Amino acid sequence: MSRKKSSRPPIPRFNTPIVETHCHLDYLPPEELGQTLALSAEVGIERIITIAVSPGNLDTVLALAQDHSQVWGTQGIHPHEAETYTTGVAARIVSGLADQRMLAVGEIGLDYHYDHSSRAVQRTVFEQQLQIAVDHGHPVVIHTRDADADTRAILENFSGKLTRKGVIHSFTSGMELAEYCLGEGFYLGFNGIATFNNAHQVRAVIEAAPLQQILLETDTPYLTPVPYRGKPNGPFYLPFIGQCLARVKNCDTETLLEHAYQNSYRLFFPDNPPRQIGGNVTG
């Protein structure tokens, strides 16, 4: 009984604050939101970015960010929902992005694994939302699954015009797409998948990616990291993901976290330099 409880280690605490760069707070049971935010703050999660996916949650994301000082958001339509995209939805994305707490266009992209929307529609809707980011100077949050070639072909047409680039979140694509995106100055986002036993390819990409281009995310409520796999996910598990990435990169966790923190600010909060961190200031 109590032995089973103690088999899961407590969430480790680090000195470096952490930014959750990709989660879906509106998918949590509403009665769990307060507790999720409180526990996240307690373990050092300083800012949380909750991601829009559909016409039905654009306003929900806005409201979450307006109601909670540590929460920011994005506006965009997920490839699964591409067939719901209309000029009216595009106009709502643009007007939502006028809110200072909406940081990026996303999540947008291609998902040829599930094919919930036709591939041709996914491509068009991805391109149209990239154009919104270009026109308004926003970064992008990209979802790509089993669509490496088409994602690259589309990014080749837009990357040069995207002044603030963006992140390929939950990166599970091949090394070739990773190298292309890194070369273009995009960030790669990693989550609990990195902790899974069979995720050898993801860890190979983490090894290859410079510390300066890595972001941390949970993709809550999905993809709970080891050692809590099977439990509901929350941004409060990010320290485990930081630990895992540090192990893969063969550096200490504070170093990994410090890079991830600076990277998160560089991409999403360029006007708010992060608070001074690191131990070398006192001499």
Ligand SMILES: [Zn+2]
């Ligand atoms: Zn997502």
